[in-house]
Amino acid sequence: MMQKNHKRILRNTGMLYLRMLLAMVVGLYTSRVVLDVLGVEDFGTYHVVAGFVTLLGFMLGAMTTATQRYFAFDLGQNDGSNLCSLFNTSLHIHVLMAACIALVAETVGYWFVSTQLSIPHDRLDAALMAYHLSVAAFTVSVMTVPLTAMLMANERMGLFALMSMADVMLKLVAVLLLPYLAYDKLSMYVALLLAVALITFSGYLIINRTIFPAVRLQWNWNGEHFRSMLGFTAWNTWGNLAAALSQHGNNVLLNIFFGPTVNAGRSIAAQANGALYQFVANVQAAINPQIVKQYAAGQHQQMQELVQKASKYNFFLLLTLAMPVLLYTEQLLDIWLVEPPEYAAVFLQLTIIASLIESLSRPLMTSAQATGKIRLYQSVVGGLLLFNVPLSYLALTIWKQPTLVLWISTMLEVAALAARLVILRRLTNMAVASYLKLVISRVIIVASIAGLINHFMAFQDTNGIVLTLGLTISVISTVAVLYLVGLDAREKRYLSNLAAQSFRKVFNFAGS
Template sequence: MLESNHKRILRNTGMLYIRMLLAMVVGLYTTRVLLNVLGVEDFGIYFVVAGFVALLGFMQGALTTATQRYFAFDLGQNSGHNLRGLFNTSLQVHALLAVCIVMLAETAGYWFVSTRLNIPEGRLVAALLAYHLSVASFAVTVMTVPLTAMLMANERMGLFALMSMADLLLKLAAVLLLPYLVYDHLSMYAALLLVVSLLTLSGYLLINRAIFPGVRLQRGFDKKSFHSMLGFTAWNTWGNLAAALSEHGNNVLLNIFFGPAVNAGRSIATQANGALNQFVTNVQAAINPQIVKLYASGEREQMHKLALRAAKYNFFILLVLAMPVLLNPDKLLRLWLVEVPPYAAVFLQLTIVASLINSVSGPLMTSAQATGHIRLYHSVVGGILLLNVPLNYLLLSCGLPPETLLAVTIALAVVALVARLYIITPLIGLPVGLFLSRVVGKATLVALVAGIFAILTQAASSGSLLILFSNLITAMAVTLIAIWMLGLDKSERQYIVSLLKSLKARTPLI
């Protein structure tokens, strides 16, 4: 059973990686072009305005998790017999959420953006139009969630990857079209993204109608399912609000204390880090349905094995990609961008460190969601994450530099990880010592050894692309060796060797 799950996870991960590679190329190129077209100031304005919309929509993340959990749990426990009712309920809940978001965004949100954000004189009208369009785009995206959740819960990763790639190409087309439009570029970019959101929603609707003919929007109201989903979502909302405030609330603080240019630097760091994290996100997305289904079917020991391996592999995958960037941020940013915004390099390094700490938490959080008992977890961890904004406000008010904001984020990420361990491991019956020894201990050892040897093997680049490329390859190679020697046990190394031999045997000779 576990072997079959591994094969399915590998296949789904492979499909998501194809999507991810395109996402990385398109995303990095799009950012370069967009920064060049909008300029540092307008780029920073859009980042903080669109980020504020995402802050108002913190409930979307809660509903996304709840929807995927309910679909996957029903597939694991009841073979999907209740999917039609759950799908109908989730559409109703998301429609209600979309209306609430628009109302909140166009009242309190509009007041805050128009009166409290640091927007240069002469750009307020364009920024507010971009804000309204971003609100509409976000509402459309909320309605897409049940459709993507249905594909993910049924592990139809190929179709999900196909639609994601179509969405990326449409966004690329929007950026390439932007320089040829005569109207204000900031406003037109937000309008084009709204069109892309509508086209993406239409595509997901057509695919779901074709693949799941039994799942349709129907009349009626399932009060029990509605209340159950909302109850589960209520506690998820607290955790997602904390995460949203931690990310987008800090962007608002940077805007208030330092202005849009520093927002642009944070935006670049966030997007580059997001590209690296796509590797981990894809593995986690392929594993999530399996964790929930194993819990629902009562196979706890297999769920524990899968969660432990996933947590460790998440860290290792990100570390291999992050090590070259951590050692060469300035050179890579200059190679990528026409104009590098201030603080982008140090923001990128600190953001990656926070991501490495958080990378081991994904399987734990999915395991907690599978149990349905999330009140204590979200109460404590959400409270810890919410400390980001008040602590950063106090420190920045004392005149400390912008990078202080991310130093606080890293410290709280460590505290949140400890809280997750001592709350979730008893909930799922997993000994905390096992997680510390097999995941945290090995991850820390590999990171220290790989970091030391990677630093020692770096050569002075002196502006040479050849030496820079050599440094990147060396850092990745040293990290891979450390993972192989110190991070994997004997059975894991044997499995990887047998998998590589199997793939080689299937590859036709040219």
């Protein structure tokens, strides 16, 4: 059974990687085009306005997690016998949530954007139009959550990957059309993104209604499911609010203290880091249903082993990709953007460091969600992350250095990781000592050795072939350290057997 689950995880990860590679390439290209077409000022304005809409929708993350958890838990415990009722309950909650978000966004949010953000006066009308359209697009994305959650809980990653790739290609078409549109470019860009959101929602609805009997729109109100999911969401919302404030609240602070130019640098760093983190997110997305299903089936020991391996592999994977970027940040940004915004390089480096720490926490978050008992977990962890904005405000008031917000985020990620381990020992009887020995100590040793080796092997003058050589050496040396130091004997044996099987399949296919 474990071998079968591992193969399923690998297959699903592979499908998500195909989707991610396309999204990464298109995303990096479109960021360059949009920055060029909109200009640095409008680019920064869009991201602070759209980021504020996302901040208002902090409940979306809470409901996404809750929906996937309840679907996967029912599949693990009851073979999906309650899926129809759970799906309709989830849909009702999302309709209610979308209406509430739109109401708050168009009242309090509108006042804040129009009066408190630092937006050039001659671009205020365009920024407000972009804000209204962003609210509409976000509302559509809220309604899409139950549909994507059904695919993920059933581990139909292939269909999810195909729909995601279609979404990416539609956004690429929107960006390519942008230079040829006569109307205000900022407003038209967000209008095109709204059209893409509507098309994507329709596609998900058609696919789900075709392949899942549970996806039938009914008004069969189930009070027990509604109260359970809403209660779970209420506590989950606290954690997601803290995370949203951590990410987008600091973006607002940077706008207030330094203006949209610094926002542009922060946005570029977030996009580049997001492209790297997608590699980890895809592995985690493939593992999440298995963690929840194993807990639901009472296989707690197997779940803890999977959580430990996922934490370590998340970190190793991100470290392999991040190391060359950390070494050659400015050179890579110059190639990507030609003229990167101010602070983009240092923002990217600090964001990657925080993401490395967060990558360890992702499987821990899923195991906490699997229990359904998240009151203590979200109270403590959410409370820690919520300190990000006031601490950042205080630091910016005293020292006026924009990089301080990311140093504070990194320190709070470390504190949150420690809190998660302590709480999970109570929720799931997690062997914290084993986690520290097999995961934390191992990743610290690997990161230290790989970092020193790469530091001494880095080229000082890099251009063209020299930069390519430097990036290649960095990846190879990091992988070598991971294999020799980061993996135990059983993991090395499994990886060697998997590689041998893959080579045999390729050789047999080529020879046939």
